[in-house]
Structure formats: C-alpha cells, structure tokens
Amino acid sequence: QKEVEQDPGPLSVPEGAIVSLNCTYSNSAFQYFMWYRQYSRKGPELLMYTYSSGNKEDGRFTAQVDKSSKYISLFIRDSQPSDSATYLCAMSARYSSASKIIFGSGTRLSIRP
Amino acid sequence: DGGITQSPKYLFRKEGQNVTLSCEQNLNHDAMYWYRQDPGQGLRLIYYSQIVNDFQKGDIAEGYSVSREKKESFPLTVTSAQKNPTAFYLCASSRGFDYEQYFGPGTRLTVT
Numbered sequence: 506q507k508e509v510e511q512d513p514g515p516l517s518v519p520e521g522a523i524v525s526l527n528c529t530y531s532n533s534a535f536q537y538f539m540w541y542r543q544y545s546r547k548g549p550e551l552l553m554y555t556y557s558s559g560n561k562e563d564g565r566f567t568a569q570v571d572k573s574s575k576y577i578s579l580f581i582r583d584s585q586p587s588d589s590a591t592y593l594c595a596m597s598a599r600y601s602s603a604s605k606i607i608f609g610s611g612t613r614l615s616i617r618p
Numbered sequence: 619d620g621g622i623t624q625s626p627k628y629l630f631r632k633e634g635q636n637v638t639l640s641c642e643q644n645l646n647h648d649a650m651y652w653y654r655q656d657p658g659q660g661l662r663l664i665y666y667s668q669i670v671n672d673f674q675k676g677d678i679a680e681g682y683s684v685s686r687e688k689k690e691s692f693p694l695t696v697t698s699a700q701k702n703p704t705a706f707y708l709c710a711s712s713r714g715f716d717y718e719q720y721f722g723p724g725t726r727l728t729v730t
Binding site: 513537539541546547548549550551554593595597598599605606608609610611 | 622
C-alpha cells in the first residue's frame with residue numbers, strides 16, 4: 506500500500522464548476538500538506554501548503570485537511586480552462602529527523618469550455 | 619527574479635554515453651533534489667542534498683550520480699549504467715529538508 510493515494514483521473518468538468526481533488530494517506534505522523542499544479546511538460550508549481558488540520562483559502566483555491574480521516578482535499582471554485590493540469594498532493598511528517606516529502610502520483614483535471 | 623533553472627530543456631543522447639543535466643537555484647535554499655517522472659507515474663526521488671558537499675541516495679539512485687560543490691548548483695549525471703534513462707527529469711530545492719519544494723522547468727532526456 507502506498508503512503509499517499511491519489512486517483513489518477515482523468516477528471517473532466519464543465520467550466521464554472523466546483524472541482525474537488527483528494528488524497529488519502531496512511532501515515533498518521535503527516536502534518537504538513539502541500540498541493541502542486543503541473544501543466545504538461547512543465548515543472549510542478551506550488552499552489553498551497555497547510556500545517557496540521559483545518560482549511561486554508563487562497564483566491565479560488567481552498568485546501569482542507571481532515572487528519573482524523575487521513576484525507577486532504579483541494580477545492581477549485583469557478584473552474585477555468587486554464588485550470589486544466591495535473592494536481593499533485595504532497596505531505597511530510599515535519600520536524601521528524603527521518604521525514605521527507607511524499608508525493609501523490611497526481612490527478613489529471615480537464616475543464617471543458 | 620528568484621527561481622530554479624534547468625538546462626537544456628531537451629537533450630538527446632546515444633545509448634552508452636554519459637550525460638549531465640544542469641540545475642541552478644538562486645533562492646538561497648540549503649536542500650536540493652532530483653526527481654524522475656515517467657508517463658502515468660508520479661515523482662521518483664533520485665538523489666537529494668541537504669547541504670553543500672553532502673548528498674544521499676533516493677529511491678532510484680542506481681545509474682545516476684550527483685555532486686554538490688556549491689550551494690546554488692546540483693548537477694545530475696545519467697550514466698550508461700542507467701537501463702532506462704529516457705524520462706522527464708525535475709530538479710527542486712527547499713529551505714530545509716521537509717519544507718515545501720520549488721521545482722525547475724524540467725529537462726526531457728531522450729536516449730536512443
């Protein structure tokens with residue numbers, strides 16, 4: 506079983522819809538969570554990071570962490586065709602001497618005009 | 619403009635040749651990383667360095683080598699011992715080992 510699981514998609518939604526992207530994880534020590542966006546043939550771009558539980562909002566993007574369920578989400582409101590990309594979650598135990606960042610394998614998202 | 623640069627964007631080599639991929643950062647980050655990304659797969663860690671003159675193997679280090687002589691630079695050599703070198707290679711850096719990582723634009727290596 507992978508430490509971080511992410512549905513590969515593809516996920517196709519109409520423009521303007523609310524998108525929900527999710528990751529589950531198995532290591533309860535994870536407490537630092539990140540979301541990256543990767544356009545085709547480009548490097549991943551850090552979108553948001555959150556520490557521990559709760560929500561964090563940045564413009565149209567909201568990151569949500571539910572540590573009790575070991576589940577994180579990224580919501581995109583008013584989705585645009587320019588949001589079409591692969592989204593990777595990442596997480597780490599932070600402040601642990603053996604911690605490193607573990608990446609999900611990514612969800613491919615397509616926004617239909 | 620702070621960031622990470624990788625060069626070249628595309629690289630073509632014949633089988634049996636070693637090739638070195640460049641990675642430079644001006645973010646003053648201590649840690650640097652090399653990943654490999656294959657179609658339909660996630661990021662796989664090749665090597666990482668937490669500080670100058672020190673580096674550790676990642677999950678798929680066989681057939682690769684690195685050096686970290688300067689804080690800003692972390693070149694990756696893909697040797698002829700790497701069985702399937704054709705891939706998209708990504709360099710990243712972070713201010714500390716388990717802090718958020720910032721990625722370069724990537725180098726697409728094709729070996730024939």
